[in-house]
Amino acid sequence: MLIARDDYVIAQDWQAYRPAEHHTWRRLVARQRSRLPGRAAPDFLAGLDALAILDGGIPDFDRLNDILGKATGWRIVAVPGLVPDDVFFAHLANRRFPVARFIRTPEQMDYLEEPDVFHDIFGHVPMLMNPNFADYMQAYGEGGQKALGLGALKQLSRLYWYTVEFGLIETAAGLRIYGAGIVSSAGEVEFALDSASPHRIRFDLKRVLRTEYKIDDFQANYFVIGDYRELFDLAQQDFTPIYRALENTSDINPGRLLPADELLQRGSGKHHASSRFTKRIL
Ligand code: HBI
Numbered sequence: 365m366l367i368a369r370d371d372y373v374i375a376q377d378w379q380a381y382r383p384a385e386h387h388t389w390r391r392l393v394a395r396q397r398s399r400l401p402g403r404a405a406p407d408f409l410a411g412l413d414a415l416a417i418l419d420g421g422i423p424d425f426d427r428l429n430d431i432l433g434k435a436t437g438w439r440i441v442a443v444p445g446l447v448p449d450d451v452f453f454a455h456l457a458n459r460r461f462p463v464a465r466f467i468r469t470p471e472q473m474d475y476l477e478e479p480d481v482f483h484d485i486f487g488h489v490p491m492l493m494n495p496n497f498a499d500y501m502q503a504y505g506e507g508g509q510k511a512l513g514l515g516a517l518k519q520l521s522r523l524y525w526y527t528v529e530f531g532l533i534e535t536a537a538g539l540r541i542y543g544a545g546i547v548s549s550a551g552e553v554e555f556a557l558d559s560a561s562p563h564r565i566r567f568d569l570k571r572v573l574r575t576e577y578k579i580d581d582f583q584a585n586y587f588v589i590g591d592y593r594e595l596f597d598l599a600q601q602d603f604t605p606i607y608r609a610l611e612n613t614s615d616i617n618p619g620r621l622l623p624a625d626e627l628l629q630r631g632s633g634k635h636h637a638s639s640r641f642t643k644r645i646l
Pocket residue numbers: 443445446447448449452462463464479508521524525
């Protein structure tokens with residue numbers, strides 16, 4: 365019988381945060397808020413506004429959960445950091461978003477390997493206030509549990525990467541950002557929309573499941589959806605035949621284009637051509 369896995373949930377212990385940590389939070393919020401107008405998706409900004417408590421300092425998860433729970437039935441739980449995939453998916457499948465309790469040090473303002481409380485809350489929670497996206501995130505968790513059983517985690521984590529973390533959406537006013545990894549990054553908020561370097565490609569599920577990604581640099585390509593319901597609808601299908609069909613295809617290097625790609629904007633690739641190592645900011 366499977367040993368019941370600890371769900372890695374810990375107490376947030378909000379009282380234990382030091383003033384310097386709340387100060388780092390406020391600096392990060394101010395830095396990113398100043399960059400979002402005209403760039404973040406309207407639904408992201410609406411979610412951020414509904415979470416007005418984010419401006420005071422590291423939020424008390426219980427207070428945040430009052431707001432989030434009323435909006436979409438989601439809640440955040442404190443964890444020490446990255447948790448194993450099966451634990452992560454089990455939380456998502458139950459409308460619980462694991463949030464790292466720690467906050468980066470002042471020296472890490474511009475580079476952080478692991479998601480901290482700022483990336484997880486400022487980046488991910490505003491979109492969890494959107495019912496369609498919230499439904500997608502739960503469906504993703506259920507899909508992740510199935511993918512683990514099918515040995516297809518590598519493919520499925522690309523879907524998370526190119527939507528939840530680095531997704532763009534088309535609006536009447538132009539492309540906008542809903543991906544957590546972009547909105548919580550000082551540099552990538554500009555790069556994702558303004559740079560001529562990356563390709564911007566219409567989202568296609570099989571294409572995304574084949575496309576690799578690098579975790580320590582800006583994206584060489586971004587995928588663009590039309591609306592969040594599109595994500596929920598795709599997550600309803602059984603991925604088993606899709607994974608099987610993918611077995612006869614090769615993975616696609618970031619930045620490479622396929623003839624079938626519906627290109628919204630062809631990139632120059634200049635950023636990645638210059639071997640300059642760009643520290644990613646979560
Ligand atoms: N754990 N706490 C935490 N946060 C994440 O975003 C996270 C994780 N574990 C696994 C994971 N993300 C990725 O493998 C996803 O692609 C599943």
